Amino acid sequence: MIDVELGALLADASQAAAYFVDARDRAALVEAANALDFHVAAANLENAGDKAALLREIAAALEFPGGFGANWDALADSLGDLSWLSAPGYLLLLDHCADLREAAPADFATLLEILDEAARAHAGQGVPFWAVLPLASPDA
Structure with a gap:
């Protein structure tokens, strides 16, 4: 089942940016983005220990x-172009980012700045660009 409010949020380019989310919400985000015909991509950062x-x-x-x-x-x-992936919006999932965040905090901070900049650039054209960083909840 798709949460209508989640779909409305994802469709709002002015709200798009890089966000940390509970990993348990990942599937609902993907489902909502797919329902909007967004291009959904996942980068597995589990073994990405450096830039x-x-x-x-x-x-x-x-x-x-x-x-x-x-x-x-x-x-x-x-990230500011993405013309080869023409879509009404984008959802980039950055899975398993916690180790990189700890191992390379300066690079991680730069990444977040670039992701937010890309979201602002796309929002200027009315196109949502979401970068989602699922984190395991402490009680999981």
Whole structure:
């Protein structure tokens, strides 16, 4: 069952950004995004212990075109474009991000800034771009 309010939230580009969510809410987010015909992509960051691995995982998940520069500027440019994945909205799931957050806090902070910047750029065109970082709940 799709929560109508969740679908309305995801459709609102002005609310889109990078958000930490309870991992138990992941499936509902994916279901709501699919119902909106969003492009849904998941990057598994379980083994992304550094910037290079992080960039590789995101590039693979979003099928970045060849020639991706594998640096922060290239990530920002690619996330702000996404023209090769034409869709009414985007949901990028960054699964298993906790270890990276601990191992490389500066890189993780830069990633969050770039994700928020991409969301603002897309919102300016009326297109929602959500970056969701599911975290295990402490009581799970």
